[in-house]
Amino acid sequence: MSFQLPVQTVSRLCLIYRVLLGMDRETVLSSAKLGKLVNIPAHTIRKDLSVAGKVKSSNAGYKAGELLDFINGLFNFGAPLRVCVAGIGLLGSSFIKNPVQEGGQFIIVAGFDTNINKIEVMKSDVPLFPAYEMADRIREMRIDLGIIAVPAQAAEMTMQRMKEGGIKGILNFSPAILGDKDIAVRNVHFAEELRFLTAMIPDLEKGV
Amino acid sequence: MSFQLPVQTVSRLCLIYRVLLGMDRETVLSSAKLGKLVNIPAHTIRKDLSVAGKVKSSNAGYKAGELLDFINGLFNFGAPLRVCVAGIGLLGSSFIKNPVQEGGQFIIVAGFDTNINKIEVMKSDVPLFPAYEMADRIREMRIDLGIIAVPAQAAEMTMQRMKEGGIKGILNFSPAILGDKDIAVRNVHFAEELRFLTAMIPDLEKGV
DNA sequence: CCTCGGTTGTGAAATTTTTCACAAGTAATA
DNA sequence: TATTACTTGTGAAAAATTTCACAACCGAGG
Numbered sequence: 227m228s229f230q231l232p233v234q235t236v237s238r239l240c241l242i243y244r245v246l247l248g249m250d251r252e253t254v255l256s257s258a259k260l261g262k263l264v265n266i267p268a269h270t271i272r273k274d275l276s277v278a279g280k281v282k283s284s285n286a287g288y289k290a291g292e293l294l295d296f297i298n299g300l301f302n303f304g305a306p307l308r309v310c311v312a313g314i315g316l317l318g319s320s321f322i323k324n325p326v327q328e329g330g331q332f333i334i335v336a337g338f339d340t341n342i343n344k345i346e347v348m349k350s351d352v353p354l355f356p357a358y359e360m361a362d363r364i365r366e367m368r369i370d371l372g373i374i375a376v377p378a379q380a381a382e383m384t385m386q387r388m389k390e391g392g393i394k395g396i397l398n399f400s401p402a403i404l405g406d407k408d409i410a411v412r413n414v415h416f417a418e419e420l421r422f423l424t425a426m427i428p429d430l431e432k433g434v
Numbered sequence: 435m436s437f438q439l440p441v442q443t444v445s446r447l448c449l450i451y452r453v454l455l456g457m458d459r460e461t462v463l464s465s466a467k468l469g470k471l472v473n474i475p476a477h478t479i480r481k482d483l484s485v486a487g488k489v490k491s492s493n494a495g496y497k498a499g500e501l502l503d504f505i506n507g508l509f510n511f512g513a514p515l516r517v518c519v520a521g522i523g524l525l526g527s528s529f530i531k532n533p534v535q536e537g538g539q540f541i542i543v544a545g546f547d548t549n550i551n552k553i554e555v556m557k558s559d560v561p562l563f564p565a566y567e568m569a570d571r572i573r574e575m576r577i578d579l580g581i582i583a584v585p586a587q588a589a590e591m592t593m594q595r596m597k598e599g600g601i602k603g604i605l606n607f608s609p610a611i612l613g614d615k616d617i618a619v620r621n622v623h624f625a626e627e628l629r630f631l632t633a634m635i636p637d638l639e640k641g642v
Numbered sequence: 643c644c645t646c647g648g649t650t651g652t653g654a655a656a657t658t659t660t661t662c663a664c665a666a667g668t669a670a671t672a
Numbered sequence: 673t674a675t676t677a678c679t680t681g682t683g684a685a686a687a688a689t690t691t692c693a694c695a696a697c698c699g700a701g702g
Contacts, residue, residue, distance in 0.1 A: 232689065233634075240630045244623065245611065248586075256649065265613040269691065276651055285649045285698035301633040309628070316528040323524065326625040371628060378456075395631040397624075403453065405473040410635045412627055415452065416605075417534040419620055420517070420579060422448045423603040425509040426441075427618045440659065464679065477661065484681055493668035493679045 231300075235274045238266055243297045247329055251291030259287065306333050308369045310393075312360065312384045313376035314339040314348060317399055321373060322352045335367055340380070357387070364391025374398040385411070443482045444509075446474055451505045455537055459499030467495065514541050516577045518601075520568065520592045521584035522547040522556060525607060529581060530560045543575055548588070565595070572599025582606040593619070 231239075241264050257268040257275075264271075275281050281288060281296040298304050309332050311318050318337065325334050337354040339345055345354040355363050364372070364387075372388040374381055374396060381402035388396060395410040404411050439447075449472050465476040465483075472479075483489050489496060489504040506512050517540050519526050526545065533542050545562040547553055553562040563571050572580070572595075580596040582589055582604060589610035596604060603618040612619050 234689070236633050237630055240626055240633060241611070243629065244609075244626055248609075258649090264611055267691080269693095270689095272650065273652080273690075280651095283650055285647095287649065301629075303629065303632070307628075307632060316524070316531065320524040320528065321624070326628070328625040328629070332625065332628055371631065373628075395635050397627055397631055401452075401456075403449070403472055410631055412631050414622070414627055416529075417536040417540065418448055418452055419605055419622055420515075420534070420540055420581075421451065421509075421511065421536070422445055423579065423605055423618055423620050424511070424515060425444050425448060427603050442659070466679095475661080477663095478659095480681065481660075488681095491667095491680055493670095493677090495679065 231278060235277060236301075238264070238270070238274055239278065239297050239300070241266070242271070243294065243303065244328075246290050246294045246297075249290045251289070251294065253290040254284070254286050254288070255290060255293070256287035303329075303331055306330055307371055308333055308335045308367065309371045309373060310334070310336040310338065310360075310364060310367075310369045310388075311352075311373045311375060312338045312357065312388070313374065313380075313400075314341075314344050314354065315375060318373070318375035319348065319350075321375070322350050332371070335369060336363055338363075357384070360384070360387040361390040364388060364393055369393060371395045371397070374400050374404070376400055378402040439486060439508075443485060446472070446478070446482055447486065447505050447508070449474070450479070451502065451511065452536075454498050454502045454505075457498045459497070459502065461498040462492070462494045462496070463498060463501070464495035511539055514538055515579055516541055516543045516575065517579045517581060518542070518544040518546065518568075518572060518575075518577045518596075519560075519581045519583060520546045520565065520596070521582065521588075521608075522549075522552050522562065523583060526581070526583035527556070527558075529583070530558050540579070543577060544571055546571075565592070568592070568595040569598035572596060572601055577601060579603045579605065582608050582612070584608055586610040 242260065245263050257271045261268040261271055278300055282292045311321050311334060314337050322334055322337050326332050334352050337350065337352050338357045338360050339354065340357040342356055345356060348354065369391065370393065372393045374384050376384050378401040381398065381400040381404060385396060385404050385406065389406065389409060393409065396404065398404045398411060398413045401415060403413055450468065453471050465479045469476040469479055486508055490500045519529050519542060522545050530542055530545050534540050542560050545560050546565045546568050547562065548565040550564055553564060556562065577599065578601065580601045582592050584592050586609040589606065589608035589612060593604060593612050593614065597614065597617060601617065604612065606612045606619060606621045609623060611621055
């Protein structure tokens, strides 16, 4: 369960989980084949699985389905989670309009925005609410996770509202850097991904 | 320069760079204050700066502007880079419509899509081209970086086209996992960020 | 039943990364 | 100039993570 697996191991297992989702359960994969698919050395994969527990295998490798169930059991990925989105801009509405298809693991159940007009005008299957109702709605709808897609200056307050509603984890796409000791927060920033990328390219000659 | 700084250090320096960008150059920051802003322990920041080189400081800390210049010099973040976007869906067009404002570091100069209709209908300041022209356009426009926002099945081919055009780095938002030995590739997957988040929450009780 | 060609699982070594502790520096103030 | 109250920078210790190497396992085919 959660006897503190190394963070990197968790991250790799998530990656593996993803490719397994899109694969026939009967497929048999060696650690080497799997490694090619996710760009991870075979021995690292074996070590990860070894540290995480005991997974069934044969002399040909692992069955996709069994591996999937194993990771599933580890993190309980099977159970669906309720997710809300704060900020109905271009990015926020992209989550609402094309909900993530990950074996139904995540269900977007509500959207919030300070702009009442937007809420009324936008048509969506997902119910939309004004931002000030956030804490209450999160509580009454028993929402587990929040996606923040608001401008930087509103990010901190949005997080507070989500916390107040009792949310367990936040994925923050705003430019603000959020963090909290009580709940899990993950910051994702596009420009920064680009920047990190360029920092990793050794001989990038920059033109105009 | 690029005498292989630890990956994590690079990542943290990018984060620091981000907060510095939105700050008065004259602000003086101690490693502790800076640490609070980015959720990194003070000693880690000092160590990072120390392995990266020699940055000016006083008994009160670092001047934002000088720190910025230092990181800048390290990775040459000052020079603008030309970026293109493949796939003009909801996500792709969000890059084209609200270009990242990061001190003009990234300039979106072209968009590509297989759907010719979309290209003709959509109005945008950024020129849009059919996907099959990708390699040629990238070459002639001297584009440095590519953002992939196409469906999974088109991702691999898109990467090949970008490589063919001579691109240096790719930020991949498609569900496919891309990797290449010649160019830098970074995969970003929203559902997976959510999944990782939940995996890190120890006592997440999952309801319906 | 033995061997061959493949695989996993894992202790131990190697490496990387973080943390710690503290000498040394600096400005301000008396 | 001496003192105080901050700071940085960094070698060395500690911890975390990855890599390695190889015993053990498995199934198929003589």
